[in-house]
Amino acid sequence: MLSRATALLVCACVVGQVSAQTFKRLGGCPKLGCLFPPDQTDFLAGQFFDIRLEVHAPINGSEVFNGGVPDEKFTLCIQSGKGPCQSATKFFSVKEPALEKWTFSYYEDLFAQDSKTPTTVNVAAKAYRGLALTKPGKYQAKLKYYGGRETVANWVVREPATRRKAKNVLFFIGDGMTQAMITAARLIAHKSINGHYQSLMQMDQMDNLGHQMTHSLDSFITDSANSATSLYTGKKASVSALNVYADSSVNSFDDAKIETIAELFRRRIGGPVGMVSTAVIADATPAALCAHTRDRNQFPQIIQEYLLGAASVNGTIPWPTSCDGPDVVFGGGAENFIAGPTSPGGTDYYKAFQAKGYNVVYNNTGLQAVKNDKKVLGIFSKSNMAKWIDRKIYPANLRNQKNSPTGDGTDAVDQPGLKEMTLKAIDVLQTRQKKKNTGWFMMSEAASIDKMMHVLDYDRALGELLELDDTIRASIAHLKKIGEYENTLIVVTADHGHGFDVFGGADTKYLAAQTDSRKKRNAIGVYESSGLSGYTVAPGSLPNNDTIVFGSEGPNFPVQWNPRYTYAAGFGANPDHREGYAINTTNPRLPAKPDATGDNQVNPSDQPDGFFVEGTLPGDQPQGVHSLQDVSVFANGPGSEAFRGVYNSVDIFFKIADALALGSNSRHH
Amino acid sequence: MLSRATALLVCACVVGQVSAQTFKRLGGCPKLGCLFPPDQTDFLAGQFFDIRLEVHAPINGSEVFNGGVPDEKFTLCIQSGKGPCQSATKFFSVKEPALEKWTFSYYEDLFAQDSKTPTTVNVAAKAYRGLALTKPGKYQAKLKYYGGRETVANWVVREPATRRKAKNVLFFIGDGMTQAMITAARLIAHKSINGHYQSLMQMDQMDNLGHQMTHSLDSFITDSANSATSLYTGKKASVSALNVYADSSVNSFDDAKIETIAELFRRRIGGPVGMVSTAVIADATPAALCAHTRDRNQFPQIIQEYLLGAASVNGTIPWPTSCDGPDVVFGGGAENFIAGPTSPGGTDYYKAFQAKGYNVVYNNTGLQAVKNDKKVLGIFSKSNMAKWIDRKIYPANLRNQKNSPTGDGTDAVDQPGLKEMTLKAIDVLQTRQKKKNTGWFMMSEAASIDKMMHVLDYDRALGELLELDDTIRASIAHLKKIGEYENTLIVVTADHGHGFDVFGGADTKYLAAQTDSRKKRNAIGVYESSGLSGYTVAPGSLPNNDTIVFGSEGPNFPVQWNPRYTYAAGFGANPDHREGYAINTTNPRLPAKPDATGDNQVNPSDQPDGFFVEGTLPGDQPQGVHSLQDVSVFANGPGSEAFRGVYNSVDIFFKIADALALGSNSRHH
Known part of the structure; x- marks a missing residue:
């Protein structure tokens, strides 16, 4: 019986190729003919760009082709709307660029890497420089190679705005900043009374x-x-x-x-x-x-x-x-x-x-x-x-x-x-x-x-x-x-x-007083035991004290950074490390260090009071890594309404x- | 020298109380007199509610008071705007409720729990039932007890909308659903070509x-x-x-x-x-x-x-x-x-x-x-x-x-x-x-x-x-x-x-083929090695195959659920468990099980191919727990503009x- 999971409504009959995920022959180029800008690219009217063409001939591996000899007679044509596909040189009024040739190697997967069996690829290539598309609308670029093969890119030049709304643009990037971090920052820097914040982040208040x-x-x-x-x-x-x-x-x-x-x-x-x-x-x-x-x-x-x-x-x-x-x-x-x-x-x-x-x-x-x-x-x-x-x-x-x-x-x-x-x-x-x-x-x-x-x-x-x-x-x-x-x-x-989130509170005093790693974990309070932010009250005060006080940096920052009751947070992706949930008062953390073989192990001097957390990342990663989630956008001023939604x-x-x-x-x- | 971290601009001179964070005497009641609804409560005009008053007299612990005898002569008055504070019975035209008395115990912190030293509190209480405030504006409720002590609640009755915009309301709750999960669901169910999704979640398209x-x-x-x-x-x-x-x-x-x-x-x-x-x-x-x-x-x-x-x-x-x-x-x-x-x-x-x-x-x-x-x-x-x-x-x-x-x-x-x-x-x-x-x-x-x-x-x-x-x-x-x-x-x-996020891809075939836990971790690809979604292509196809196909459930769902190249994801907060990153085809996961002492240990039958991940939660937690981050709201229809922003x-x-x-x-x- 055919499993329901594999019962496809539409059959895409591609077979034989199973590698090239962890490592890729060339990103954005699943075929042996590569065309950049690739399919699905949108342009601003008049924005400059180069075109890169490559034809690949793997000499070994799962895609071995044409005895490792790349087609040097590949061609490129460009089609505007429903018009004819004109040669790129004619379309852009440029000279035919010189042919380039090189060779590169890559691993098809982790097994190939372990067995040191690279795949080698011979390449024939060209590049068209400093082009622009000014007329809004749809375009198709077609790379033809190895006789009948084709790599097609659908391009769109978006209809540009004709009226300038903003005189100035101030673009802030919080590198790696997720909503979970903004929420955590609000927790430690803004006072909440009975679940009602008495002040907010500026980001919270954007239009x-x-x-x-x-x-x-x-x-x-x-x-x-x-x-x-x-x-x-x-x-x-x-x-x-x-x-x-x-x-x-x-x-x-x-x-x-x-x-x-x-x-x-x-x-x-x-x-x-x-x-x-x-x-x-x-x-x-x-x-x-x-x-x-x-x-x-x-x-x-x-x-x-x-x-x-x-x-x-x-x-x-x-x-x-x-x-x-x-x-x-x-x-x-x-x-x-x-x-x-x-x-x-x-x-x-x-x-x-x-x-x-x-x-x-x-x-x-x-x-x-x-x-x-x-x-x-x-x-x-x-x-x-x-x-x-x-x-x-x-x-x-x-x-x-x-x-x-x-x-x-x-x-x-x-x-x-x-x-x-x-x-x-x-x-x-x-x-x-x-x-x-x-x-x-x-x-x-x-x-x-x-x-x-x-x-x-x-x-x-x-x-x-x-x-x-x-x-x-x-x-x-x-x-x-x-x-x-x-x-x-x-x-x-x-x-x-980054896959960071706060999941509870930690009693750092209790944590430090335990010697067993599992007992240290008992210092973490979840749900009702997460309690309230210890960062928005004066040292020595109860977290549920409802007096509003400010630390040395004034409003919008924590009153104290090192309370007994801290937040407990973590990553889905992490190297081996120790968690003590107290601030590092000296220098930034160095959670893991490579041993003699380059394998990253817990850093003995990091969070020595903490409990051990076995990592979820390959041993060559000494740090946490980036994550998938959508990030927030906040915008004010002329043109900012366009930044709503997803x-x-x-x-x-x-x-x-x-x-x-x-x-x-x-x-x- | 006074550390800058403790140099307060405003001194809140509360001293002596350092406990009651992991465990609380009574949530929402930092003082010995408790008043619910508490300070900062907002009401809809005419919405029914009860009032609960409690006066606490701890007989031991850090807050021991009055020989453990609670004040039974406490009073409540209510003030509307700048008017007089009228007795609650007069303000609401209700009879004085009966006095209630009870005793409860709690632990002041984890040390008290370990040493089995509870704090016991005697309580005198009353409750006013089925009240409502109909006039929009500001109110103050004042509980007076132990002579001069006072617990004050500032209440607001919000100005209600007078025009009904929506005939029907359809309110969907994705329990525990964060933006990271919505992003991950999009990744596995919607086809992307060169970074451009060819279809989107319905949530992505809400107004x-x-x-x-x-x-x-x-x-x-x-x-x-x-x-x-x-x-x-x-x-x-x-x-x-x-x-x-x-x-x-x-x-x-x-x-x-x-x-x-x-x-x-x-x-x-x-x-x-x-x-x-x-x-x-x-x-x-x-x-x-x-x-x-x-x-x-x-x-x-x-x-x-x-x-x-x-x-x-x-x-x-x-x-x-x-x-x-x-x-x-x-x-x-x-x-x-x-x-x-x-x-x-x-x-x-x-x-x-x-x-x-x-x-x-x-x-x-x-x-x-x-x-x-x-x-x-x-x-x-x-x-x-x-x-x-x-x-x-x-x-x-x-x-x-x-x-x-x-x-x-x-x-x-x-x-x-x-x-x-x-x-x-x-x-x-x-x-x-x-x-x-x-x-x-x-x-x-x-x-x-x-x-x-x-x-x-x-x-x-x-x-x-x-x-x-x-x-x-x-x-x-x-x-x-x-x-x-x-x-x-x-x-x-x-x-x-939940503090979930995707941080890379996993080669489940390579992972299962390794016997060493650290080598299994090498199956995870981060950054460029995360690759593309294996869930949106037919079984046996390359993830970067750009043909759009649908699985048995049609569009908006994965084509396959069990590809070789899966996403790798995780939690900051987790029990001891094993990660293999392949779907559990039989029943939902049971990541950890309690041993004879009730301490949750990795479940031997869960993800047997996986690598061990030491938990970050107390041993009494067999599962992941909730997290802090703000969650998204999507809204369409009459009145939905009000759901924009934070x-x-x-x-x-x-x-x-x-x-x-x-x-x-x-x-x-």
Whole structure:
């Protein structure tokens, strides 16, 4: 009897291919002919992009074909609406690009990896550079190869908005921020009496609420490069890729590029652009505003792209658009500016920015003092910037880091927070747009929500989230003060989630007093025993004390971070680790460490009072990983109604582009 | 030096009390004088409620007071706006209630529990029954005791809507359903090509999106009784309480009651009411429509309350409102109807319903055949009803259950699903409202999303979620067909979450082939190795095959449930268990079992191929538990715009009541 589960209403008779899931020959290319941008791509009218074509000939493995000889005579035609399919060269009025050839290998599955049996693929390829589709409507691109084979991509150029609604765009990203984290942050920072909050998060009070789906082109879990590419270009991409469709070649800079919202704002409107992050400023989320590479780890080249454009990195490959030096660049990552092995060309890149007219600042004092009329580069630490909890609650932790952005070996103790950077960035952008009244575009990222969730340091992650919320609140107030609030579209969202949630309370005193791991677990109270937030009352008070008090950081932050009764939280995905549920008062958590074989084991010095939790991740993962869930979108201001409801991450790009009328052909290029 | 963390801007000088978090003397009562409804309560104009007063005198422990003698001369006064505080008897024109006295014990913390040192409290108490506040505005209730002590409650009667927007209300509850689960259900049931879904969940397509906060009166994690009370009455409550404020007495039925949306709809409009659930029909979420008890486990009394009202359960305590026999009662739990130890008074309660004019049906055939003009009781199984996956994919699992609702020892193989029950309920309610054109109110619950998440049976939980989505889709179509769609407010939400999320893919073949637990973990692919959904392609096809096919259940459900490449998911909160990430084809998971001491250990027969995951919960918890995160709200129809944005669970009650104008004093009582 046929099992009901396999009784298909429609039979898709594909047989024989069972591999290529954990590892893929090439993401977004199930067939032997690969066409990027792939099927289902939507474009903004006039947005620049490259086309990459590849024909694969595996010489072994389950897809072995044509004796390993790829078809070099493949062709591409493009069809607009119901018109004829014209050759790409004619359709775009470009020359036929040169044929490229290379070879790559991959494992078909984990068994192949264990037995060290790679599959090798010979490739014939071409790339068409710097194209654009301006007429709204439907298109089909057809790659023909190996005689009768075809790979088809259906493309849509969306009807662009013709009226500009928003003068300015302030785009906040809480990296890795899920609704469960926002709820947890509310719990610890806002006082509830008998189940009624007496104050709320700024995010709770935004005018419009939406959800966006964060999955990527070729995997359902995304990284931050991939997801930022979707948010900024309106195109789904692959893990680690910044504004390119990843191809199978070794070169990280020859992949098919896509124009970003920041490049479009620069090119079409000519207004000032700002990037602000608490991470290394070459990190994925800021990098995706202006950089194009298949490998997000190419930090020196990414920094060079900020200043000189993508075409400067690989001179033989043209790219007709760039951020042209963002007007504001604030973040960490001094190691990519101080002359040395991790700076562009080994040169002093502070000087390169100064030569292009930038003021450069290295600390909060300098940031506050710098004038608003010139471009500003602010690099405030080596590596990622200090966390809010360490700056505000445990400032001693900023000592002995030797992370001064000048490279002089001192400690970066005078670092601004996200709020200080964002408010200053508004002032610089506002001043610089005045001459032509262009408005401005800024992305501001609370990067360490993600970085601290990765290391299961829930407290630091929530501290960063509360700082983001405080930054949004302060930005709204500042925009009102300077008369720009009504002109500014404010969008707050995340790029992906972490499978974090609070599931109870923990009595840390009882937990620490037990010696047996199972008895330690009894310190966790669930349901009615979860109790109330210990974070919103004065030390020594009962959690159900109904007096409203504020801690040293004022309203909207916890009164205390280290109460006896804490929240208990966790991940579905975690490395081996220990849980004690008390804040790490010294430095961020390091939950697991690799042993001599590289297998990550519990870190003996992390949460020594805690109980052991066996991980659910492969031993090569020392941290938690990203998760699937849709993330929230909050929006205020002109055009913000479009952010209601449930939609794909790529739609964020189109909604912002429409608020700015960036797709309108009535504007100059 | 004073640590910055403890440098308070406002000093709340409460000292000495450090306990009562894991366990509470009485939730919602931090002082020795307790007043319910408590501070911060909002009322619908004219909504019935009781007042409960308690004065506590602990005879030992940290709060020992007055030699253990409670003040019996306590007084209550009520103040409307800035008027005088009038004695409660005068304000409400009621007689002074009798003084009650009792004693109870509790543990102050886990150390006290370990040392078996309870704290004992003597209580003097009173209760005022069946009150209502009809004039919108602010009120203060003041309990005075022990001479100068005072417990104050600020109450608000909200300004009611005067215009009725919605004729009918269809209220769906996905029990325990978070956005992470909706995203996972979308992943397995809807085909994505290059990151673009080719179809969507019905929930994704609803007109209005909101978030609600699920925390409770006295704990931040809720159970389903507590949270349903908030949704149906607009009042925060305590774990296990159904439409009452839990007091400290032993009697489960003498606690202070609150009128529900169903009782209000019955009393003010006189229209038909429906309750539909896949759980035992006396379970918390349906029970909270019509029952009033401090203990959700009083199933026989709850069923009796459905038919005869709350006043019938404890004859000495009046309650002036009831559901008066809901017109539709569909679900499981035959053991509360078949004459025996778990039926009301040991009697045949099918007969009791029949005597009140109900048609009674026991299977889907009977359900489809029964006429729509009379009230209908449909009980389709003992215990909870069969899961969608077992009914549709693995029907052999319905055999040998001996769960026929008639009690004849046969198997309940002809069970309807949520969709069949809900569509039939619409027809009955629609027919029964016709005479007076009253419209109708229905609650339909997908109960086993929660029940299956509790046992970490992710597949069955997602099957239930997909059935809910299919039910919403079919209900919209049916309402359109009968011409009632434009008249019907449809609200879809959850009552709380579970800390579930998908974090990668799992190669179940590789996992099963490994013998070492750490090697099994290597079968999990994260980020780019998460790959694509194996559930939306035909068996034997590649996940990235872009042909759209449907399985035996048609669109909106997985093509296959048991692909080689599955999703990998998990909980932050879990008992000891094993993870193999393959579907349980036989019966729902039982992840852990108690040993001889009651300590829950991994169940040897659950996921035998899987790797061991040490739990994060106390050993007395055999299942996962609820979590904190806000849950989504989706709404269509008249009045649905009010469900946008972020709000408290209790606001759901007021939004529905306003759509129905239930708070208007222009309507008869």
